[in-house]
Amino acid sequence: MxxxxxxxxxxxxxxxxxxxxxxxxxxxxxxxxxxxxxxxLASLRLGLVLRSDNSEKALLDSDFFEPDSENPDVDIAGRRFHVGTLNKTPIMYVKTGTHSVNVATAVKTLLLTFHIFGIIFFGSSGSLDKDILMPGDVAVPKAVAFTGVWEWKKFRSKNRGKLVFGDFNYPENGENLLGTAEQSLMHQLLIQQTSLSNKKLFVVLQGVSNVAGGKSSNSGIKYIASYTAFLAATKFINSIPTPRLACE
Incomplete structure (x- = not known):
């Protein structure tokens, strides 16, 4: 050859x-x-979910959050997902807005698009008893129940709902300060139900800003409530180990 x-x-x-x-x-x-x-590969991150500007301001004012130097945020479906670390823990946070359907949609996008191992929700909320929880306190629910979507009507409101709490007074029916409730026509999904349906753990931390059903607190008190809730969330985040990928 x-x-x-x-x-x-x-x-x-x-x-x-x-x-x-x-x-x-x-x-x-x-x-x-x-x-x-x-x-x-993209690292596993903890998802932070917040609804208000006060909550986001509390996070940014703390200087604990450090945006990713290469990809600090991602825009998906009209929402901005912020990427970075919180005291060296990889996180991604999103501000959802106030309505439950917005929260559920944002959490669903967060879980389906990114490598999230858990969800933490923090913000301000009203207390059911002014003598138990005062402004500045932080509450962590032990259990959550989803029994329906209802719109509460205040006591002696002109627009009465079909569910009249006074009808269940014991031993006799009568007036009840809870007023009435009407089932909402808009189907809404809740931050907790979305997480559970995707088999992800979640924690809710709420800073007390006022009494539920009472006079709304001013923005300053709401900010303090959000900030204390964020500090509690930070302590919790620091106490949990961050899962690692197999290649790390």
């Missing part, structure tokens, strides 16, 4: 080897092997 024939066979052999190696790359994700070998 001539030298030219040997050269041609050698070149063909090299081409076949190269083609065989390139076909071993993943068809679903061409960069999968490269990312795995160099451990550049």
């Amino acid at each position: 001539s030298r030219i024939d040997l050269a041609v066979l050698l070149v063909l052999g090299l081409l076949l080897v190269t083609a065989k190696q390139s076909m071993q790359m993943s068809l679903r994700n061409p960069n999968a092997e490269i990312e795995t070998s160099s451990c550049k």
Whole structure:
């Protein structure tokens, strides 16, 4: 065999080897092997969910949050998801707005799009008893029940709901300061139900700002309530280990 024939066979052999190696790359994700070998997969993060500007201001004023230097935020479906660390713990936070359906949608997007191992919700809320919880206190619910979506009507309101609490007074029916309630026509999903349906753990921390059903507190008190809730959330975050990926 001539030298030219040997050269041609050698070149063909090299081409076949190269083609065989390139076909071993993943068809679903061409960069999968490269990312795995160099451990550049997205890290697991803790999701922080907040509803108000006061809560976001409390987080940013603390200087505990450090945005990611390369990708500090991601915009998806009209919401901005902020990426960074909180006292070195990888987190991602999103401000959802006040309505429950907005919270549920944002949490669902957070869980389906990113590597989130748990959800922490913090903010301000009203106390059911002014003698038990005072402004500045932080409450952590032990259990949560989803029994329906209701719109509460105040006592002696002109627009009465179909559920009249006074009808259940004992031993006789009569007036009840709880007033009435009407089932909401808009279907809403709750921050807790969304997390549970995706088999993710969650914790809710609420700073007391006023008494539920009473006069709304001013923005200053709401900010203090949000800030104390955030500090409690930070202490909790510092106490839990951050799960690691297999390649780390």
